[in-house]
Amino acid sequence: MARLTVIEGGRAEAERPGPSPSAAAPGLLEDLYRRHAPAVYGRCRFLLRDPEAAKDATQDVFARALRALPEFRAAASPATWLMRIATHHCLNVLRAARAGWRDEVRRAADGRRTPGLEPDRRELVRALLGAVPEEAREAAVLYYVDEMTQAEIALATGHSLPTVRKRLRQFLAAARAALAEACPGLALPEGDEP
Amino acid sequence: MTLALGGPGLACSAMRLRRLAAGELLGEERSRTEEHLAGCARCQATAREIEAERRDLAEALPFEELAAGVAERLARPERRPLVLRALPLALAAGLAVAVAAPFLLRLTRPEDGTRVKGGASAVLFAQEGTAVRALAPGEPIPEGARLRLSLLPAGRRNAAAFLVDADGAALLYAGPALAGPLPDAFEWTGRGTGTLLVLLSDGPLDAEALGARLEREGAGAEPPPGAESIRIQLRRGRR
Numbered sequence: 241m242a243r244l245t246v247i248e249g250g251r252a253e254a255e256r257p258g259p260s261p262s263a264a265a266p267g268l269l270e271d272l273y274r275r276h277a278p279a280v281y282g283r284c285r286f287l288l289r290d291p292e293a294a295k296d297a298t299q300d301v302f303a304r305a306l307r308a309l310p311e312f313r314a315a316a317s318p319a320t321w322l323m324r325i326a327t328h329h330c331l332n333v334l335r336a337a338r339a340g341w342r343d344e345v346r347r348a349a350d351g352r353r354t355p356g357l358e359p360d361r362r363e364l365v366r367a368l369l370g371a372v373p374e375e376a377r378e379a380a381v382l383y384y385v386d387e388m389t390q391a392e393i394a395l396a397t398g399h400s401l402p403t404v405r406k407r408l409r410q411f412l413a414a415a416r417a418a419l420a421e422a423c424p425g426l427a428l429p430e431g432d433e434p
Numbered sequence: 435m436t437l438a439l440g441g442p443g444l445a446c447s448a449m450r451l452r453r454l455a456a457g458e459l460l461g462e463e464r465s466r467t468e469e470h471l472a473g474c475a476r477c478q479a480t481a482r483e484i485e486a487e488r489r490d491l492a493e494a495l496p497f498e499e500l501a502a503g504v505a506e507r508l509a510r511p512e513r514r515p516l517v518l519r520a521l522p523l524a525l526a527a528g529l530a531v532a533v534a535a536p537f538l539l540r541l542t543r544p545e546d547g548t549r550v551k552g553g554a555s556a557v558l559f560a561q562e563g564t565a566v567r568a569l570a571p572g573e574p575i576p577e578g579a580r581l582r583l584s585l586l587p588a589g590r591r592n593a594a595a596f597l598v599d600a601d602g603a604a605l606l607y608a609g610p611a612l613a614g615p616l617p618d619a620f621e622w623t624g625r626g627t628g629t630l631l632v633l634l635s636d637g638p639l640d641a642e643a644l645g646a647r648l649e650r651e652g653a654g655a656e657p658p659p660g661a662e663s664i665r666i667q668l669r670r671g672r673r
Contacts, residue, residue, distance in 0.1 A: 241601060241602040241603065241604050241649070243599065243601050243604075243622070243623040243624035244597055244604050244606075244620045244621060244622050244623055244624070245620060245621040245623055246606075246618050246619075246620050269497075269500075269501055269504065270497060273497050273500060273501075275456040275457060276456055277491055277495070277500065278455075278484070278487040278488040278490070278491040279452050279455075279456070279484070279487060281487065281490065281491045281494065281495055282483075282484075282487035282490065282491075285490070291494055294494075295494060295495050295499075295503075296503075298495060298500065299500055299503030299504050299506075299507060300507060302500065302504045303503075303504045303507035303508055306504065306508065307508070317453055317458055318456070318458065319449070319452050319453045319456045319458055320449060320453070323449070323452070382449075383442070385448065386447070386448050386449040386452075387442040387446055387447040387448040387449060387450075388442060388447060388449045389442050389447075392447075392449070
């Protein structure tokens with residue numbers, strides 16, 4: 241028989257790595273998973289609407305994070321950095337699938353047609369993403385879904401504050417037009433510009 | 435009728451709550467956020483969503499599956515400047531379970547030698563001290579290293595893994611074709627050269643009969659009909 245010693249369960253308990261991301265590399269992915277994977281997977285599911293695609297995208301995002309480890313570690317907020325990568329990745333995946341936005345907007349807005357029932361704001365934003373210019377989408381997700389301030393978005397994306405404001409206005413203008421087309425009679429409040 | 439899209443409130447921020455959940459907020463910012471959360475129904479609803487995401491993830495994508503998927507992605511060539519290409523490999527060298535550049539070993543059908551189910555692969559990880567890394571093809575196996583095999587079975591149902599060397603064949607694993615690291619690690623105590631042989635099949639694999647055949651015929655023995663094989667060559671030494 242070939243000569244070997246089986247080590248049940250793999251590593252000895254004493255050598256199991258610690259939980260901190262700044263600790264030795266062996267525990268890094270486990271730590272990233274525990275801290276950030278729920279949010280990343282949640283974002284991917286929210287934008288892609290498909291659990292399998294969301295799993296793939298989550299793995300893509302973590303591979304990307306590990307490839308850009310110095311950049312990740314230098315980020316002021318690792319959670320914000322990862323969510324931005326996840327958002328950007330999913331929006332790229334969705335780029336080719338814009339055709340169904342009218343139906344999605346109608347479905348998302350339907351709750352408003354029933355008195356007393358508010359539509360899910362985030363669902364409505366997601367549905368509207370298909371109808372707005374590409375460059376405005378990321379800022380819209382960070383502002384309306386993640387509820388980041390314009391200053392926080394500028395810091396996270398590296399864009400200037402006027403650029404962030406311009407993109408949010410682009411989103412609102414396109415969202416108003418899309419809503420008017422898909423759901424006549426429903427509108428976004430006027431004078432609500434970021 | 436008008437609809438509201440929301441956006442950040444004066445003190446409400448989903449991202450701030452995510453940072454709180456991730457342990458990123460410290461000191462006054464943490465106290466302020468916790469205090470606000472305690473009295474804000476909107477943020478409490480967001481916090482419940484964040485908690486639900488944790489449960490969803492545990493069910494849909496356990497750590498081992500994520501690690502195997504990340505390892506596979508890190509092994510793919512990346513279109514980057516040459517100077518940056520070493521980073522993922524250096525990183526993989528330090529990761530504990532399954533993140534590294536796998537040997538993208540070709541899965542071949544034994545009877546005709548053509549590649550099938552091209553996504554299947556196997557990764558051999560070596561742990562020396564606390565550092566874990568993926569071994570490159572042909573890299574010598576250090577004395578005393580703990581070795582662990584990780585599989586990406588590409589949809590095959592059953593797997594068996596053997597270590598075959600000059601002293602014979604030993605069974606490492608037989609059972610469902612798990613995606614990710616096999617349950618047990620091992621230390622190769624043999625000398626010279628050896629082969630890690632992974633067999634993947636949609637039908638059952640008779641591990642005892644296979645082991646006996648490998649004992650008699652060595653690692654070059656024909657796999658059973660319908661089974662596909664991955665071979666990783668082992669040799670003793672240091673880098």
